[in-house]
Amino acid sequence: MRVLFIIKTYRSFFSLISLLLVLQPTQAADILDGLVLALTFDEGGGDAVADKSGQGNDAKVDGNAKWIDGKIGGGFQFDGKTWVVAPHIPFNDKDFTIQFWVKSDMLSGAEEVVFSQHELNSKNLSLHLRLYSTGKVRLGYYSNDLDTDAGLVKKGAWHNLTFCVDNGKKTRTIYVDGEMAKKGPAAEKYLGKKGDTIIGGWNRVDKGRGKAYQVYMGAVDEVRVWHRALSPDQIQLSMKTEMPVEAKGKLAHLWSQIKRSSF
Template sequence: MGATLTGVLDSYSVSSNSLLTGLLGVWELNETSGLAQDELETYDAVSTDVTYDASGKIGRCFTYDGSDSVSCGSVLHLTSYLTVSCWMKTTNTGADWYALVGNYGSVNGFGYDITYYAASTRIEWGVRSTGHTTVYTAVDADLSNGNWHHIVCKWDGIARKIYIDGVDAGSADSWTYAPESSGDNLYIGDRGTCNAWIGSIDAVRIWERALTEDEIEELYAKENAGTGYPW
């Protein structure tokens, strides 16, 4: 009887993986044409001029040339704890901010987003609201070496933090201001009309909670080994 019960249980794919908790959007960017599909089947994104089907960190990825766009529409205007992760690769050293993921408000400055200032080699993480629209937390990180790098940014109600390749990059700042809705679209690789990415982006995820450091280390280890969602 025990063997039979074990066999029944083994036939189900039941995950206790905490990385699935609070997960809102998953874009593997494995498509060869058309929409960038959300694996959770909620927030598919419209892709404009990206190069599909390039070799990615996990399967395939999207490649951008500085004029491309991937828009998920006016969604995920989070106003509480959050985590955003992605893989990036670039050799760009241009003197500008280059957008990875976010819904920065071009009019009101609200929202959240991750950018890379290539010339000054730093990752910046913005969580902005009324009266607090221009301040980022930033870490120096020369990532323009043509290698894949894992970026995780989170806000836990106390501080904004940046993790690079599974390691706390030392960015924690005191920041108790929750993000406000930008009203703008969620973009992957640009801000709609500016700051378009030059390079490749893969495996984008957004959570409505702040991942723990152990979870971030686990996420990096699994994805660095080539294991994508659902891990």
């Protein structure tokens, strides 16, 4: 009887291993599905920031390029006078997820936009993802916003921020470090059809602040955008996954890059 128990135990163990081997590439495929922007900031120099999604949305540094050690590999330090500009990515009328790592300087009283796309100063026409010095996080469309509680983001610490919009379910959700921080209705969709995709500020030239308004000061790493709403499990998996050299067609390599560093 003991021998039979051991045999059954080994069979169960190897069945589990086989199941994991099947599931892992599928999970990797899930992360790549719908990916339209992946900036790893691993260049380490120059003014070019390659899009690793395979969609060709390469970005450029406008200002002083300061390459640093990031959360995963390399990262980028924003000084309040610099931003990174990628082409327009359509968000209007779409489900989408935006995710990135930040380590903010969090100046007292500051409101800092990490990611934006501006068409007009009008309701639902100016996408902005904002940090407050209080540690609050905002998903903003302009006069149609979703805010977390204060105290979720700490100065000088790496935090993962994920913004998920599911128009089918009419929900908008903000995740901080993989945990749901705020969920609210999305009764009205984002409507903007113009504007560069900017990391490091908000293109509100009407404010007379030069090229950027509510500029971000701090580090950023692993900016990713999907044209779909990720599930909570997929958000967690993406946090733990390093993008391959080029994501398109690299599923096996992607799974091999499951993040080696801890949170």
